[in-house]
Amino acid sequence: MEEFRSKLKTRIILCSILTVVLVVALITLQSLERRGTIHGETNIGFFAGGIIILIMNILRMKKALKDEKSFKDWYIRNTDERAVAVQLRAANFTSLFTIVLLGIATIVFSYINNVAYAVLAAALGIYMFIYLGSLIYFNKKM
Amino acid sequence: MKNKIQELRKARKVTQQELADALSVTRQTIISLENGKYNASLTLAHKAAQFFGVTIEELFIFEGEENL
Numbered sequence: 001m002e003e004f005r006s007k008l009k010t011r012i013i014l015c016s017i018l019t020v021v022l023v024v025a026l027i028t029l030q031s032l033e034r035r036g037t038i039h040g041e042t043n044i045g046f047f048a049g050g051i052i053i054l055i056m057n058i059l060r061m062k063k064a065l066k067d068e069k070s071f072k073d074w075y076i077r078n079t080d081e082r083a084v085a086v087q088l089r090a091a092n093f094t095s096l097f098t099i100v101l102l103g104i105a106t107i108v109f110s111y112i113n114n115v116a117y118a119v120l121a122a123a124l125g126i127y128m129f130i131y132l133g134s135l136i137y138f139n140k141k142m
Numbered sequence: 143m144k145n146k147i148q149e150l151r152k153a154r155k156v157t158q159q160e161l162a163d164a165l166s167v168t169r170q171t172i173i174s175l176e177n178g179k180y181n182a183s184l185t186l187a188h189k190a191a192q193f194f195g196v197t198i199e200e201l202f203i204f205e206g207e208e209n210l
Contacts, residue, residue: 081185082171
């Protein structure tokens with residue numbers, strides 16, 4: 001559990017850094033937009049949503065560190081083996097399903113639009129590369 | 143895999159939440175274990191057996207692989 005406590009502290013630091021990065025990115029993009037340096041509109045909702053969620057997570061994690069009962073609840077929720085197994089299965093199913101869908105879409109668009117076909121084929125290629133790379137990596141690691 | 147978790151838990155008058163807290167898992171995991179929908183890892187099986195003061199073999203009934 002002590003190892004989990006230090007992991008939680010690391011997560012708080014990472015979330016804090018990410019929050020700062022998002023805030024800086026939002027401010028930078030907004031000011032560049034106002035000056036006319038970049039065109040288009042910054043998706044404020046995306047940044048605001050991300051910042052709010054990160055801050056809420058940081059507050060929850062800090063509360064968990066201070067209060068033993070909250071910490072134990074957080075620990076159980078994050079390490080419960082059945083929950084982890086469910087997430088792994090869902091992720092595996094989603095990966096395979098996405099590969100199949102991308103494959104079908106690539107084939108369909110090869111008859112309809114060359115640009116869409118090229119984009120989908122590239123996306124499928126990258127996805128397969130990462131998937132197979134992960135399989136090889138975890139096969140060696142475990 | 144069948145198990146005697148529910149039987150032993152009720153005999154000791156322990157609630158699912160109390161058992162979950164003792165084994166550091168969620169109540170949902172205890173429910174799934176008792177329904178036979180989820181098979182515990184070796185670590186969890188060992189913790190559960192220790193909690194009830196029985197051996198793993200007494201707690202979990204291995205029926206053998208049907209597909210072998």
